[in-house]
Amino acid sequence: MNQLFSLPTALCLPVPDIEALIQGRTIAALPRMFLRPGQRFAIYPLDTSTNLLSIEQYYRANFLPIAQTAIKQVNSETISIKAWAKCELCQILDKTKPLDVLSQLTIWRPEAFEAIIQKQQNIFLAYLRIYDLPKICQVTANPNIQEKIGKFVSVSNISGSEDKPVLSDRIFAQRKRQLEKLESPLHPELEELQSAITSLSISQPAAKQLDDDIKVFLGWSSDKLIKQPDPDLAWINDIAKLGDRSIEKDEKKSNYQAGTDFENIARQSLEFLGFKVESAFKGGAGGLDLFCSKPYPIVCECKAGKLIPSRTVEELLKLGGMHLGKTQLLTSAKLVIGPGNPSTDTLKAAKEWEVSIINAMTLQKLVELKSKYPGAINLVELKQYLEPGQIDYKLDEYIDKAEKEIKLRSHIIQLVKNYLQNSGIESAGVDSLHGAYFGSNPPQPLKTQEMHEILIELSSPLTGYLGREKGSDWRSDRFYYLRDLPL
Incomplete structure (x- = not known):
């Protein structure tokens, strides 16, 4: 101090x-x-x-x-x-x-x-x-x-x-x-935009975040901003809680109501992750809990309570076939979301009929990752992890992989920032930055062209962590620092 x-x-x-x-x-x-x-x-x-x-x-x-x-x-x-x-x-x-x-x-x-x-x-x-x-x-x-x-x-x-x-x-x-x-x-249009959203930022968290990002980009705020929790995303903390809820834990609500609450938050979670959840399927007696049509079809059954009961897979197949037809059912990914471990017969049926089972907490971890880093979840890539049976460990692998990629990019952004500060220059080429990378306690080895691809990604207008001065070829591109990627 x-x-x-x-x-x-x-x-x-x-x-x-x-x-x-x-x-x-x-x-x-x-x-x-x-x-x-x-x-x-x-x-x-x-x-x-x-x-x-x-x-x-x-x-x-x-x-x-x-x-x-x-x-x-x-x-x-x-x-x-x-x-x-x-x-x-x-x-x-x-x-x-x-x-x-x-x-x-x-x-x-x-x-x-x-x-x-x-x-x-x-x-x-x-x-x-x-x-x-x-x-x-x-x-x-x-x-x-x-x-x-x-x-x-x-x-x-x-x-x-x-x-x-x-x-x-x-x-x-x-x-x-x-x-x-x-x-x-350099950016008078952004200054005008920031001025236009100033009044909105007082009452709307999304506008406040955009306001903060523009200020950092313009150099009106410090390099790092502490990202405040978005009150509109507080529901994320309830995903696992609603999955665990049973009549013993909440005597004021019936098992039916507990199931409905969990179906609703599962629907909200899948939509937040980027799936298109069809509104025609809303569970209830004899109804299919959830059906996602894009970016690929998923038939989903939600089970609140302490355990995933027997015959859950059979119920999913029956309801899915009845509402979607045999062909649509068999060509769709099939998912059961519940808080507990499946019974032996449920697990056997899941592997036989290629049904994936995930815990409510795993769903919450995916949504938490998306809320912190909006571009972190690639749903097409995620499909590869939807194997038959209990797949929480597979999705944990996916989350770990995504977090490592984010940490690598945060490290490279800091590398560019520190290299330019220490060198007293305004931009640097990929060869210089690649040389500095290996002296920076890197999280993983990278080839020069691999690093260049990441630098291009980070200097995209949609990310805006770095800036790029385009050269005659990829080796003559030069990059400069704009803002941090806080972890």
Whole structure:
């Protein structure tokens, strides 16, 4: 843990500007004076801008909703100081600089810069490295402090540390270089998309995850994000529980209701894995529990309770033949899902009629893997593991194989990241990366072309973990780091 130190001063900035700094949207601030590089201070939010222009004229359109929300949330009685800053650079700019490009790299409109130059001849552009305070400091609002916008005020009892930087060293250095060289943003369309889904991310977990991913991709957030559990997926934890339920464990529900609950969650599980579950088959007396038509046909029988009873296979074959016909039944994969071990006669019948039997917990593990890594389950490949008899161990092999492939890709992403950081270069070829791979305690041996195939996969627009500069042939392709694949 980094040592605590006192912060006796604070720079007063408009609350939208501070919100942008804390969110990582910008690394720039507009003080009224030159800041000394290395200077450390808290950042004190005020609910006003420079008053030179209206808020609509001052902030860029894609930041305006956030600015308006930040101002509305200001407490007129208490000020919350959440972060501190270290000045890494301070530039003095005038109207000869391309203000339109500067606007694209920050949160302000070109008109804001023009108004500042008209009033004070120059713009002081401070590059700030932002850190979260160990503890939010609450101070009583002082209405007389509004005139201090862009200036320093004295504060007391505020301590800072470097434990929680908003941006990693690598991301901050990248953003600083881009701003210094006034390089146009690489992905303005993504910035517009992120702004458009900001309000949705408050209430919708899927939008929140997309919002977080875009921020990481744009360099507005740190390399790693802790993925919060999706409340919409809490049902996954109940798959095995509902399979185990019996009348002894839940006297308030009948065996029939316990079976129906398990059928429903099994249906939800198979749909989540990517199967098309036909709605015409919903179990019940004399009904077929589940039938999946795509990507290949599966006839399924669900058995809640402590044991898979005798004659389960015969029941599956009878109901399947009655509802689907002999030809469809025999050409379909056949599956029994239940919580316990099958009886000897059930196991014998399963092997004779090529019926696979899996435990409810195995189904839950497959769904858990899919929820963590949406592309991890290949249903066509999974079909190869649907052998006759009890196949939990086979599906465990499939899950282990998928997890090893994910770990390998996570390792390669970290390899690219570390290699570029240590080399001080922006991209690298497959030969260099392959050489570094064998010095990185690799999880498994790889040939150069095998590694190139994985690098191509990770740099696909659908994955976006790496970027690719296409060469004249596969050996001249170059790759660069975009984001982590957390395990």
